[in-house]
Amino acid sequence: MIKICTFISLLLIYSYVIFAQNEKLIQNFKPGIKSDSNHIVMSEIEESIKNSDVIKLTKFINSKTYFSLMGNISGYYTTNQAFYLLEDFFKIYKVQSFKFSQVNSFEDNPYATGTLYYENRGRRNKAQVYISLKRVGENWIISQMSIN
């Protein structure tokens, strides 16, 4: 009886890993932050990039987000892919400082640009950042994120 119990338990664990785990991560990645002001959202994004906080950043990402990052990364990715891509990206390009230099809060197409200073192979360099937002229901999500 113990044997079959263990078999079944393992199977339950297995299916949990497939479903529950997926569910959990999807919840973690649930995109968008409810806010009437895209300015607040831009500040949150600025903070996330500055701290290389991928988990926080992925809250503003969904499969409609276009990425254009250094190292030939460009396209639309699922939230899972985006999470690991950004994680790898910030591992390679260690953020030294980041600030938006221009934030335009147009209701239709809010966007912000800034300069990101990073370290790669012990060498300090900079990249231009462009972030644009899009309203999806009550939430704001990133429609484009370019770091080049």
Added chain:
Amino acid sequence: MDNKSDVNKLILNFIGKFLEGDGKIFSIVFFVIVLLIIIGIIAENKVNDVKKNWEIYITNELNDIQNTVTREFKIKEDYLIKNLNKLNFSLLRELSKSRETYKAFIKEINKKDYDDFSIEIYAPNGKLIGWNKSSQAFHNELFPLASLVGETFFLEKDLVYCFSIIDTFHFQSDEFYIFLSLLIEKKYKLHNKFYEEISIINYISNKIQTETIVDFNPFTLPSSDGRKYSFEITNNKNKKIGLVTIDKPTIKNRINEIKNFSSSIQSLIVLFGLIIIGFGLRKDYKNLKSYYAKFLFLLFYLLLFRVLLFFFSIPSKFLNSAITDPANFSSAFSFGLVKSPLEFLITNIFVTISALQFFRYSLKFFSKEKGFNSKFISYFFAIIILILFPLILRAFAASMQSVVFDSKLRYFKDFEILPDFTVLTMHVNILLLGTSFLFILISLSLLLKKLCLDRDDHFVLRDFIVVSLLLSFSSLSLYYISKNPLYNIVNLLVLLITILWIFYLISKQQKVHTKYYLIILIFASLNSVILLNYFDALREKESIKNIAFEINRFNNPLITFYLNENINQIISDQSERNILLRKDINFNSLAFIYWSKSNLHQEELNSFITIYDRNGKVLGGFKVGFDFRENIKQLLSKFNDVVLIDASNQDSLIKKISTYSKYVEQGATQLVVSSGINFQVAELGGLRFPEFLKSELNIINQYIKIEKIKIFQFRERELVQYYGDVYPNREQIKHLFELKLDSVFNDGWTTLEFGDEYYAAYVIKTSDNNSEITNVVTIAGNKFSWSLFNFFKVFIIHSIFIFIILLFISLSRIKKFSMSFKSKLLLLFLVISILPTTFLGLYNRKVLDERAAINITNDLKQKASLVENNIYSSMNKNIDIDESAKKVHKSLNIFFNLYESSDLVFSSDQQYYDTGLLNEKLNSLVYYAINYDKFREYHTIEKIESYPFYSYYKVINLNGKQYILNVNQAFNKSYNVMSSSEFDIVLFGVYSLTIVIIIFSSTLLANQISSPIQRLTKATEAIGKGDLNVKIEHNEKGELKELLDGFNKMTDELKKNQIELAEYERESAWKAMAKQVAHEIKNPLTPLKLTIQQLIVTFKERREDYDKFFEKVSSTLLNQIDDLNQIASEFSRFAKMPSLKMEMFDLIKLLNELSAIYLNEKIKIVINSDNDEYLIENDKSQLSRIFINLIRNSIQAEASSITISIIKTDHNLEIYIEDNGKGINQEYQDKIFSENFSTKKQGMGLGLKIAKKFLTVINGDIVLVKSSTEGTTFKIILPYVKV
């Protein structure tokens, strides 16, 4: 091979023995820990050493780097000089044979050996007389010389840097000049498969792991920045030709490197330790009796190993390629264990091993263990399985969905039959995934049957149907109640049928043959490919959403950002500013370099980059699909630094934005740099881009073939732009606007019909400048040829992989390679059928290619004729050649080039020549053919980077002058009925299907032919082992019938003869024995008679010594009787069993050998045993006879299955032989061990009697356990002492 495997075995045994015992494992663990500590201490010491001696260290490090870099340049230089010498030598040899010197020059330098080099030959007066097909560095005039003769130097051209040398070549008192150049650096970069990256700077940077700058200029001064280190590159004459500048290594970086290196070593040691521990525990693992414990142990070990691999980032840490890129696949599953194709593969391997073990243990539980005593518990777990089964089916579909949707790889988008390594890795992943799920699902089916219907290993069709219905019901229920069932009903049914069929095969056999693993692998592949195809089709449909997002993404802020970023990158960089101010620079090339490295190229945007002088006159530019202004003099006065000009058309939604930025130095404008983007739906996907300039980073082409889609853009319900060759009618537009859209995303799906085809249409609404914009993107379904191609593309790769696995397994198992008759037959069939089919396929491909080439050339010829006639007509109207050519290009829209002698005089797309991307000099092979071979027309395949295209040249006469007209495929779309890729798709699909049918039919045919032979072989083997009751039943006709009937007849005769012989022998033996006995008995009888007669006489005579005599006679009589008794005993001994021939053998092996004899009979023999082997000492041939006798009895009792179970008791082995035959009548059951009892017509009744007799002799026994109409069970007891 035997020796090798023996050596391996010895080594393994040695390691195994060495690692036996807890003490040794403990020692290894201790050793590993000590090693880790030592490495930590060494690393710390090294760090301290680096800190303390940093100055010495950095000097050594910089010396090493300098030596490495210098060596790399030296290798290039040596290669250059070596080929120069080779060319000199071959020219001398060839020129002395030839009468035409110049012709020989061109022929020789165009040899394949020199394809890596740009070669030019100059006459003694410095005029260019010959060049090769790779030439790109030439001038018409050699003088003034770029460098001293015989000295290597760096040559800077518009788009490239070369390592060059000029040398002289003496021939017949003339001195010619050879200019040989090796391309080492490209200044531009294209993002497509045709671009051939050549960059010595990148190569060196990667090699020395430091950012490197190479100035290909002898006059550059070393960097004054203390953080940098510069050193000179010298040539073959030890003169400076360039300067290399690198970032000096920092102490922080070096310490990090040491720490990373030591942690990598430590992680490898930990893993090594874990492997060693696993190896040491191998025997303990084998000795574990409980499957449950074994499985848990294995699972724990594998999990630990996998987690450690992941934790230490092994092997991803050592690889940096597409297979470690999360963009190619990354799933949220298991905390990153599958975050890239490589990690997915490793996890998959571990999961497959676990699933395989789960399957094996489930099978053992299914066939041997007892189920639960409590029905309640059984049903409880059965219900859990019924819930789990559909969930795991769904999990399989979810995993396959993830493989497609969580990856940027498009498995079926491209035509390539052979995928790249990343896609190949994913194909293997897909197969492993399918195999794991199949193992688990089949295991669950087996467990369910065991839990619900535990029938002591009997297969009952009714049970199978009940289990199948339960599983189907639960799967279909989940499918119908689920909101998003993931797969469609066809996929689900195919998967269910597969699982149930394999479940049926296994439960019927009660065991798994190797062929079932093959079946599982093949069906895992089939189901995976079906799901992959299904999800890919969905993904393709979903991809059109991305195209809609792309259209919306390009708004004014983004375009402005792109333009400003491009200009800023040029103007804000000091080194770029220095280049811009150079007088000798080709600004067209510079603009192209900037453009190629910008997002304008990456995203295939109709765009330009232009550089103007301080007066607003264009210095140079590069454009695709958007013309720049030739002069901006008027504009200059209207802005200070930057100006943005928006020429967009709000009504048609065409965006045309350009920016102009002044580069001001010391208060004066030096230059103006401008960039512009023209974005419109009608020209999406780089429609105006020549093929060699296309970008793989363009989103639209990344997901889908742009030709498959159609786009409609509406502004306030009015169609303002469309992409494709059709547009919707009124009814369709009405339908689109009546569609109910999602309230959050404002989007939705519908279907449109164009012609006979249905298109899936995605509709999304947005707003722009308070106008409602509706974008509709549609896609047509796949054609059948595509589906066939897609299916076989993956399935064939899976088959190759399965074949490799099987080959490895076979090679590890088979000691001596030999092929059966059937295998030989199959191989022969395959060779004689597949080879011609493959050749036919290749031939067809070749013919189609040739036809395609003819079609394209004819098309180019027609275009050339049109151009020729039109230019001729224009020139008759006194218009000059340049004007005429422009006019003809404009009116015909045909791109062409005109050459006078070998120089370009006109091109419809001049900018590619102005930038230096294409040569203004005529292709040297064409020059050779026209000038020396006197050809009037010539067609060839040319290349831009590695992009091949057809090119047609024709000599034309215009106003008495000879020109060479060139029309090519690179700039003129030349359509064929089918592209070569489409040929491949159709041919590959059709021929793959043909080959699968051939393999299938060949296997059937080989089976059919070899089956009687195989049965004959087995029957002969059975006769050899003493079973003369064997009979081959068949339905064959012709010669095979005669052969098999002959065999049966021969067996009957043999059996009859054997019986007669046995009877004769027995009779003869009895006769001889009787004679001997009579003789032996007679001997004591005579003395007996005489003695008794003497005793009678003595008694009658009443002699005195009667008593004494009586005593003597009695003694004699008793002796004689003893003699008789001895004779009787000897006689009895003679009649006993033959003497035993005891030997050591494996009982299970013997049973397997015997059951193999009956493979072709209608009987299934299953052998169950707790152990893999039972070594016993016994008479092998006697035991074989007993088993054969029992099996034969079962067959004659019409049994269809026999189960032989071996159970070990304290001192014996109990062997149960259980059949499902018609049984033995109750009345006969007591007599079966009696002599001469038989129910068979031809039976002698000796079989069971002999068996009993033999077994009694060896202290064993045979008993009838039970017998009824449902079957008979015999028990054989054999004495067993573990050896």
